[in-house]
Amino acid sequence: MNRRTLLRLGGAALLGSLAGCSAGRRNGPQGVSMTDGFAYDPARITVPAGSTVRWVNDDDVRHSVTAYARGVPADASYFASGGFESERAARDDIGGGLIAAGDAYEHTFGTPGTYDYFCVPHEGSGMTGRVAVRADRRG
Numbered sequence: 001m002n003r004r005t006l007l008r009l010g011g012a013a014l015l016g017s018l019a020g021c022s023a024g025r026r027n028g029p030q031g032v033s034m035t036d037g038f039a040y041d042p043a044r045i046t047v048p049a050g051s052t053v054r055w056v057n058d059d060d061v062r063h064s065v066t067a068y069a070r071g072v073p074a075d076a077s078y079f080a081s082g083g084f085e086s087e088r089a090a091r092d093d094i095g096g097g098l099i100a101a102g103d104a105y106e107h108t109f110g111t112p113g114t115y116d117y118f119c120v121p122h123e124g125s126g127m128t129g130r131v132a133v134r135a136d137r138r139g
């Protein structure tokens with residue numbers, strides 16, 4: 001089954017939603033922007049378990065959100081834009097995980113722990129990020 005969760009979003013709606021979900025808000029998706037300079041902004045966020053994180057590509061080049069195989073807690077499922085089931089599969093199909101300008105990728109983090117991820121084409125430029133998931137659930 002294809003677990004792709006790529007979403008199409010309009011540019012204007014995108015900016016509005018990003019402005020409304022800065023890190024630290026307890027409700028709604030937590031937003032991470034992919035920006036020029038090959039970076040995730042913020043590069044590190046902390047969210048309660050059960051949170052959905054939405055990465056939005058605000059850049060004009062394509063990026064991926066690809067978990068490191070060893071960057072995911074042992075009891076958590078692997079995640080990557082393009083729906084890949086492993087880091088190896090994502091690296092073997094660079095184009096398949098790319099998020100176009102104005103598009104977004106979402107993942108819901110049910111298992112507490114630390115998740116490290118990277119952008120396949122820009123890892124060498126230091127495009128990496130981390131999501132820390134706290135054990136306490138919101139609500």
Ligand SMILES: [Cu+2]
Nearest residue numbers: 063119122127
């Ligand atoms: Cu990138």
